[in-house]
Amino acid sequence: MRVGLFIPCYVNQFYPQAAIATLQLLRKLGVDVVYPPRQTCCGQPMANSGFEHLTQECNDLFLENFSGFDYIVAPSASCVLHVKQHLHSATDPALADRIRSSVYELVEFLTDVLKVDNLKARFPHKVGIHQSCHGLRGLYLAQMSELNALPFSKPVHLLNMVDGLELVTLDRPDECCGFGGTFCVAEEAVSVKMGKDRVTDHTKNGAEYITSVDLSCLMHLEGILQRNKSAVKAVHIAEILNSTL
Amino acid sequence: MEKQTKDHAALAEAFIQDEEHVNWHDGALWWIRQKRDIASKQIPEWEALREAASQIKSNVLSNLHDYLVQFEANAIKNGIKVHWAADAEEHNAIVYSILKEKDIRQMVKSKSMLTEECHLNEYLIERGVDVINSDLGEYIQQLDNEPPSHIVLPCIHKRKEEIGELFHEHLGTEKGVSDPTLLTRVARGHLRNVFVTRRAALTGVNFAVAETGEYVVCTNEGNADMGAHLSEVQIASMGLEKIVPLKKHLGVFLRLLARSATGQPITIYSSHFKKPREGQEMHLILVDYGRSRQLGRPEFRDSLKCIRCGACMNTCPVYRKSGGLSYHNTISGPIGAILAPNLDMKKHADLPFASTLCGSCSNVCPVKINIHDQLYQWRQVIVREGYAANTKVLSMKAMAWTLSSPTSYSTMGRAGRWVLNNIPFAVNNKFNPWYKQREMPDGPKESFGEWYAKNNG
Amino acid sequence: MSIRENILAAVLKNQPPASPLPDIDSFKGDAQDIISTYCDVFTSIGGQVFVVKNFTEVAALIKKNFDSTKRIVTTLSELSDVFELLSTSVDPHTFNDVELAIIKAELAVAENGAVWLPEQRMGQRIIPYICQHLAVIVPAETIVPTLHEAYRQIGEGQYGFGAFIGGPSKTADIEQALVLGAHGPITMTVFVLK
Numbered sequence: 036m037r038v039g040l041f042i043p044c045y046v047n048q049f050y051p052q053a054a055i056a057t058l059q060l061l062r063k064l065g066v067d068v069v070y071p072p073r074q075t076c077c078g079q080p081m082a083n084s085g086f087e088h089l090t091q092e093c094n095d096l097f098l099e100n101f102s103g104f105d106y107i108v109a110p111s112a113s114c115v116l117h118v119k120q121h122l123h124s125a126t127d128p129a130l131a132d133r134i135r136s137s138v139y140e141l142v143e144f145l146t147d148v149l150k151v152d153n154l155k156a157r158f159p160h161k162v163g164i165h166q167s168c169h170g171l172r173g174l175y176l177a178q179m180s181e182l183n184a185l186p187f188s189k190p191v192h193l194l195n196m197v198d199g200l201e202l203v204t205l206d207r208p209d210e211c212c213g214f215g216g217t218f219c220v221a222e223e224a225v226s227v228k229m230g231k232d233r234v235t236d237h238t239k240n241g242a243e244y245i246t247s248v249d250l251s252c253l254m255h256l257e258g259i260l261q262r263n264k265s266a267v268k269a270v271h272i273a274e275i276l277n278s279t280l
Numbered sequence: 281m282e283k284q285t286k287d288h289a290a291l292a293e294a295f296i297q298d299e300e301h302v303n304w305h306d307g308a309l310w311w312i313r314q315k316r317d318i319a320s321k322q323i324p325e326w327e328a329l330r331e332a333a334s335q336i337k338s339n340v341l342s343n344l345h346d347y348l349v350q351f352e353a354n355a356i357k358n359g360i361k362v363h364w365a366a367d368a369e370e371h372n373a374i375v376y377s378i379l380k381e382k383d384i385r386q387m388v389k390s391k392s393m394l395t396e397e398c399h400l401n402e403y404l405i406e407r408g409v410d411v412i413n414s415d416l417g418e419y420i421q422q423l424d425n426e427p428p429s430h431i432v433l434p435c436i437h438k439r440k441e442e443i444g445e446l447f448h449e450h451l452g453t454e455k456g457v458s459d460p461t462l463l464t465r466v467a468r469g470h471l472r473n474v475f476v477t478r479r480a481a482l483t484g485v486n487f488a489v490a491e492t493g494e495y496v497v498c499t500n501e502g503n504a505d506m507g508a509h510l511s512e513v514q515i516a517s518m519g520l521e522k523i524v525p526l527k528k529h530l531g532v533f534l535r536l537l538a539r540s541a542t543g544q545p546i547t548i549y550s551s552h553f554k555k556p557r558e559g560q561e562m563h564l565i566l567v568d569y570g571r572s573r574q575l576g577r578p579e580f581r582d583s584l585k586c587i588r589c590g591a592c593m594n595t596c597p598v599y600r601k602s603g604g605l606s607y608h609n610t611i612s613g614p615i616g617a618i619l620a621p622n623l624d625m626k627k628h629a630d631l632p633f634a635s636t637l638c639g640s641c642s643n644v645c646p647v648k649i650n651i652h653d654q655l656y657q658w659r660q661v662i663v664r665e666g667y668a669a670n671t672k673v674l675s676m677k678a679m680a681w682t683l684s685s686p687t688s689y690s691t692m693g694r695a696g697r698w699v700l701n702n703i704p705f706a707v708n709n710k711f712n713p714w715y716k717q718r719e720m721p722d723g724p725k726e727s728f729g730e731w732y733a734k735n736n737g
Numbered sequence: 738m739s740i741r742e743n744i745l746a747a748v749l750k751n752q753p754p755a756s757p758l759p760d761i762d763s764f765k766g767d768a769q770d771i772i773s774t775y776c777d778v779f780t781s782i783g784g785q786v787f788v789v790k791n792f793t794e795v796a797a798l799i800k801k802n803f804d805s806t807k808r809i810v811t812t813l814s815e816l817s818d819v820f821e822l823l824s825t826s827v828d829p830h831t832f833n834d835v836e837l838a839i840i841k842a843e844l845a846v847a848e849n850g851a852v853w854l855p856e857q858r859m860g861q862r863i864i865p866y867i868c869q870h871l872a873v874i875v876p877a878e879t880i881v882p883t884l885h886e887a888y889r890q891i892g893e894g895q896y897g898f899g900a901f902i903g904g905p906s907k908t909a910d911i912e913q914a915l916v917l918g919a920h921g922p923i924t925m926t927v928f929v930l931k
Contacts, residue, residue, distance in 0.1 A: 047728045049721040054728035070732045083637065083656065085663030086676040172639035180317060181595065181643035183326040207310070211597045215636030222634060223713035224293035228302065228601045229636075230718075258718030308913045325764060335759040342756040345749040358897075364741040416919060417910035433910065440912045460914035471920060476830055492893060502866045502906040502921030509863035509898075510829055520748065525758065527893070531884035532761055534901070535848075545778060545849035546884075546903045549866075549921070555897030557862055568744045576751030 038068045039104035041138070043114040043250075044076040050250050053271035057110040057141055060277040064149055068108075071100040079117035083216040087121060094122055098130055106148065107138040110273045112170030112248045115140040119174075140174055141273055142248050146189045151196075158278045159199030163242030164190055165233065165256065166209040167249035176248060180209050190248060193276060200275070203240045210236075214255040230259045238267055246272050287630040292602030295437075305437060306600040312433075313594045315543025316644065323535070333532050334648035337585035340523050341575060347490040347523045348566065354493025355564060358555045363565045368398035371567045375400060375482065375515060376407055378563055382513055384409070384480045390497070390504035391415040392484030393431050393588060394517050394567060396610040400482075412474050414503035416467055423450045429604030431611060432541050432590035437603045471503070481507030485518035485564075486587070487533060491526045494554035495564065498537060498547040505551055514556065515563045520571045521584040533587060536646035541589040574622045579657045583618045585647040592641035592651055598634055607631060614641035618654040621662065629667040632658035766882025771847045772929060775880050779850035782904040783917050785926045788877075792816060795874065795928050799839065802926070803870060807836035812860040813874065829863040838868035844879040845927070846887050851903030852927065853887060855896035862898050871905070871922040877931040 038061065042054045061068045077097060078090030097118065101107045109115050118138045124131040145151045170176040170190075177188035194200055213219070213229025220226075234256055237245050243266075247253050250271055257269035286294075296302055320326045340347060352362050365371035371394075379387060387404070389395065389411055401411045401422070413422045417434030421427065423446045428434030435443065444458035453466055483504040488495040495516055497504045508514045524530060538544040556562035575581050593599045593613030604612035609620045609628060617631035632655045641651040662668060714720065726734075738746065776786045789795055792815040799820075803809065810823040810832070816839060823832070832838075840859055842852035852873050856862050865871050881887050884901075891899075906921030917923055 042728050049724065051724050051726065051728035051731055055731065058732075070729075070736070072729060072733065074729075081676050083659070084672065084676060085633075085659035085661075085668060087660050088664070089676060168636065168638035168640075172643060179640075179643055181640055183321050183323070211636050211638035211640065213597065213601075213636060215638075218633070218636050220713040222289045222292065222598070223716060224289070224296045225598055225601050225634075226636075227717040228296050228299075229597050232306070232601075254721050255718065257721065258714070261719035262717060311913070329764070332759045332761050332764070335756070336761075338753075338756040339758045342753050344752050345745055348745065348748065364739075364744055366740050366744055370740065414920070415910070416908045420910065433913075435910055436913070438912075440914070443911055460911035461916050463911055464908060464916040464919065468918065468920060472833075475920070476833055500906070501908050501919035503919070505862070505866040505900070506920050509861075509866065520744070527891075528761065528885070528888045531888045532764070534884055542909075544903075545782065546846075546851050546901060548782075548902065548904050548907055550851070550901040550903075552894075552896075552899045554894075554899075557897070566744070568747070572744060572747035572751055575748060575753075578753070581751075581753065 036067060036105050037103070038066050039101045039107045040068050040070040041101065041107050041109035041114070042070065042074060043109060043111045045254070046111060046250050047074070049254065050271065053110055053250055053273050056271065056273040056277040057108070060273055061108065063277070064145075064151065066149070069104075074100055077114045077117050078121070079114055080216055082117065082121055090121070091125065094124060094131070097122060098124055098127065098134060101134055102130055105137065106144065107134065108141055108144045109138070110141045110248070110271060111250060112140045112167045112174050112176065113251055116169040116173035140170060140176065140248055142170075142176055142189050142193060143174060146192060151193065154193065154196040154276055156196065156276050156278050157198040157280050158275045159280065160243045161201045161203050161241050162194065162244045162246055162275065163203045163205060163237035163240065164194070165212060165237070165245050165247040165252055167247050167252050168211050170248045171209055177209070190272060194272070197275060197278070203237070203242045205236050205240055207236055212252045212256055214252050216251075219255055226255070227259065230255050234259050234265070234267070238265065242267060245269050246275055248272055288602065288606050288608070288634040289630070291606035291608065292634070295603040295606055296601065301439065302601055304439070305603060308436060309594045309600045312542055313591075313644070316540055316591055316594065319539035319543040319545065323539070329532055329536055330646055330648050333536055333646055334585065336524065336529050336532065337647050340521070340525060341581060341584060343525070344520065344523065344575065347525060348520060351488055351490040351493055351523055352566070354490070356493070358493045359562065360493065360556065361561065361563045363563060365565055365567045365569070367569050371398050371517060371565055371569065372400050372403040374565050375517070376404060376409065378513060378515060379409055379480055382479065384513065386410045386478055387480040387482060388412050388414050388474050388478040388507040389482045390484065390499060390507055391418055392482065392517055393611060394484060394519050395482065396427060397569065398567070412471075414471055414474065414507055415499070416464065416501060419467060419471065420446060426605070427610060429612060430590060430593055431588050437605060475506040475510055478507065479511055480513040480515065481511035482515040482517065483508060485516050485522050486537070487524050487530060488518055488522050489527050489530065490523055492554065494552050496530060497551045497553065498549065500544075500548045502549050505549060508553070509557065512559070513561045513563070515565065516553070517565045517567060519567055519569070537587055537589055540591040540644065540646040570623045574619070577622070580618060580622065580654055582649050583615065583654060585649050586615050586619075587647060589646055591644040591646065595640045595644045596635075597638065597640075598636065602634070607634065614651045614655065615649070618651055618658060621658050625662060625665060626667055629662045632662060761885070764883070764885045766848055766886060768882050771880050771882060772877055772931070775845060775847040775850065776929065778847065779904070779927055782850050783907065784850060784904045785924065786929060787926065788929045788931055790931060798928070799837070799872065803837045808834050809837045809839065810835050810864070811839040812858065813839060813841055823860045823864065825860050829861050829867070832861065832863055832867050835864070835868040837870045837872060838864045839872045839874070840865065841874040842879065844881055844887055844890055845875045846884055846901070847880055848883045849903055851901040853891065853899065853901055855894060855899040857896065865900070865902055866921045868922055870924045870926070871902070872926045872928065873902075874928045874930055877929050
């Protein structure tokens with residue numbers, strides 16, 4: 036099994052430690068992982084702003100980078116969802132189809148493909164899960180509270196394997212944090228208010244760490260935590276699952 | 281009301297200034313969302329009902345022409361006078377002509393989003409016809425000369441003290457009285473007097489049954505019925521899309537509507553109007569006003585499935601934090617943001633962007649409208665049609681150019697973290713809205729790409 | 738072309754290809770414990786329920802629970818020697834002083850507590866709305882599990898007007914504070930006749 040590691044642009048620049056944790060975790064689990072170096076961005080920031088028509092070159096580059104793998108794995112639900120929904124090719128639609136169906140967010144890859152049932156990880160802290168909307172309602176990583184359907188949660192399933200970790204219960208388990216791509220600056224006031232309210236839900240319920248499958252949400256929540264000099268930290272789920280503290 | 285100087289972001293920012301009030305607003309609507317969750321989870325076949333409702337509406341849209349003709353024929357057979365209006369102006373003119381013929385100068389109106397869309401009240405008042413909204417929330421909004429901020433809860437953005445002040449000013453209640461029961465009793469007294477003195481009553485329509493030519497109006501207050509059954513002229517205004525094919529389909533929709541809206545098992549009153557009362561005239565106006573055009577937009581036509589329950593507003597975190605009036609449109613919230621651009625794309629170009637695309641709306645929607653996908657699609661259309669700000673177009677083109685080439689990307693990345701300077705949510709300078717209330721991420725020594733090249737080269 | 742024809746032409750031109758109707762006849766409710774379910778639901782929506790054996794009990798309960806010095810009207814011949822039999826032909830405005838109206842439902846729905854009242858059962862359309870208090874007799878055997886069974890039973894219906902009524906008139910428009918008695922009845926009482 037050959038896996039191509041897809042590291043979204045802002046993760047590459049701002050959160051290399053999450054990308055490193057993803058790589059190390061996959062290798063620990065015996066996966067042959069390669070990082071194609073010529074990656075830029077999946078095109079989501081443009082597409083979500085209404086400029087999907089400008090993303091063809093990003094798409095072509097993505098196809099070029101990831102055509103040779105059995106699976107493509109990324110530590111970002113949002114970027115994975117974008118690729119799944121919007122990756123197209125004018126010249127090789129079959130390749131685009133195949134890539135769209137072989138791209139996985141890390142947690143779903145671990146649960147659905149590798150079927151991981153134990154992890155040698157330790158993280159002795161109280162942790163709140165921030166459900167990224169794209170992970171939850173786009174990739175169905177967990178059951179959303181809106182539906183009358185059986186509950187499940189892939190992130191919880193994995194976090195339960197981590198030694199010493201205690202999950203905190205939130206008042207609103209799957210409300211949006213307000214990041215929303217360019218929304219976070221175009222609608223700054225609403226975005227920040229949403230983020231502050233999410234942070235409060237975690238802190239008042241005793242979380243020491245907020246984790247998520249999406250660093251974009253975490254970057255937003257972390258920005259608010261740090262501005263308010265909070266001791267609570269934001270950490271990507273890969274870093275917890277790879278942790279041996 | 282037509283005047284618009286600020287967009288959603290600016291109006292929302294103003295709303296958010298009073299944080300305690302926003303917290304109340306957010307909590308009140310979240311509570312309704314929770315009641316909706318509890319109600320929906322009491323019905324094991326809930327998701328199947330949503331699917332059935334969505335399919336019935338798909339069928340309606342695909343046969344709308346025939347159903348309209350069938351409904352009209354049956355309604356006429358029942359003794360209802362049917363009118364057709366292409367737009368707001370025609371609709372308003374029809375209402376006025378019906379009243380004028382009977383020399384009626386006062387009308388009572390129950391909740392009808394369509395007549396709000398058409399600005400019927402202003403139209404009639406200009407022509408010397410007095411209109412009173414009888415739904416309590418809409419009555420309060422009318423006293424304050426403000427449009428409704430929510431389709432089900434018209435004055436949810438107001439505190440009881442503000443309402444008490446309005447009642448003091450307009451209805452002569454004692455200053456400082458803000459108890460909801462007391463205020464409701466006062467309004468009940470005033471409006472009872474209105475009901476018994478009005479010769480004409482107008483209602484909206486929730487569902488119109490093609491098979492039988494009857495229409496259903498749902499309220500909790502009983503105001504539609506109080507107006508209709510005491511009037512000599514009854515008028516119903518309905519959008520073309522309100523048709524259901526068969527009467528039995530009402531069972532599906534009425535099971536979903538109130539549970540989705542407020543968590544009630546059914547609205548208190550579900551009134552089925554088929555024939556006029558003896559001696560009464562019953563008029564029904566079928567209004568297009570952009571609906572046939574929306575029907576012709578494949579990616580947006582499912583918005584016409586909406587049954588106006590308001591669940592998408594209650595669940596929408598953006599709506600809850602920004603208030604309905606920030607959408608500067610009769611129908612606010614997520615559903616309003618996908619309906620409004622059809623009517624005036626330029627004026628409402630900001631609305632599809634007033635969302636994080638979190639998808640909660642689509643999943644509470646009782647008729648399964650893919651609201652968040654349509655928000656995404658409207659963004660594409662608005663940009664394509666040239667309604668995006670020029671600065672945005674330039675920055676997006678620059679971004680696309682940089683990201684399309686790994687060389688330009690990594691060069692820019694090394695030369696000071698291109699992303700840090702160019703990704704819209706990461707521009708690190710004092711003009712950057714990100715930085716107003718949030719810290720920037722710490723810039724690491726090296727990118728993952730650089731680390732990987734060193735350690736795996 | 739007329740406005741009507743223009744609209745219909747635009748609709749015809751723009752409507753999508755045919756999409757079939759789903760089968761909804763499989764939706765059925767649970768008929769078990771239907772009377773107690775009905776009573777629980779109706780109470781939960783702010784109504785009051787009495788299970789009674791006959792009209793004598795109804796009359797006694799009404800005298801006990803309502804102000805008999807005020808105007809009480811009914812459509813029911815069984816109660817006409819105790820209360821005013823309402824006229825179906827007078828001006829509806831004349832009922833503005835009705836304290837209590839007593840009418841009989843055609844059926845009731847356990848799942849949502851609503852009673853079905855075609856206008857013949859109301860006497861006049863305005864009756865269940867204009868009264869300060871509403872009392873409805875529901876024969877126990879007419880309670881159905883859900884709206885699906887209700888609509889099956891109603892069929893086309895021989896009425897000019899009919900309504901499901903599920904509880905006292907209510908509003909929560911002021912700060913979401915529930916207030917019973919918005920414009921219509923302040924209370925609604927159901928007598929389940931067993």
